[in-house]
Amino acid sequence: MAVPLLVAVTIGLVWLLSVGAAQVRTVDAARETARAAARGEDEAAAVARGLTVAPPGSRITVATSGDTVTARASGQVDGPGGLFGFLPAVEVHADAVAAVEP
Template sequence: MTAGLAWLVAVAIGQTRTVDAARETARALARGDDPAAAVEAGERVAPSGVRISFSSSGREVHVRATGRMAGPGGLLASLPGAELDAEAVALVEEGADRGAGAGP
């Protein structure tokens, strides 16, 4: 039981880090940072294996971070992994370089 609770806490932390990664990337793109650098900043925050994609529409930058967290294994091997998914939207700041376009 304790192992199951620990795994649930790990999933919650992974989801929180995925949300943080999407927000970090959106803020960097909204500031006009280089898109590759913005995605790299998000990936540093994200759990291993989370992929970040982005697009822009008008004055908004949309970022999505998605990935999968493996199941706990061991005695709890029957539990499935968890999907990690987060989206963030930021307004492009005045004077920011609009070269961000769309990303992977």
């Protein structure tokens, strides 16, 4: 009886770890996109640079306002499935702001 419970808890913890890793990758993607756009790269190139770091299926938007660039990255981490099919997908997102370089 204890072994199936331990396996279930382990699967749940591994899934939580994957959510944390996806959040870190999303933060890195937003930061990388904002930095690239602030250096003067066009929006498509900056977004492409961010998508190389972001989790699969992520979305990145860039907005320029005055002398700052804001990048927002968001993505979704699906549940582990199987017996844990009842767990919903988790949305991860991050914003990064960078000053436009002269």
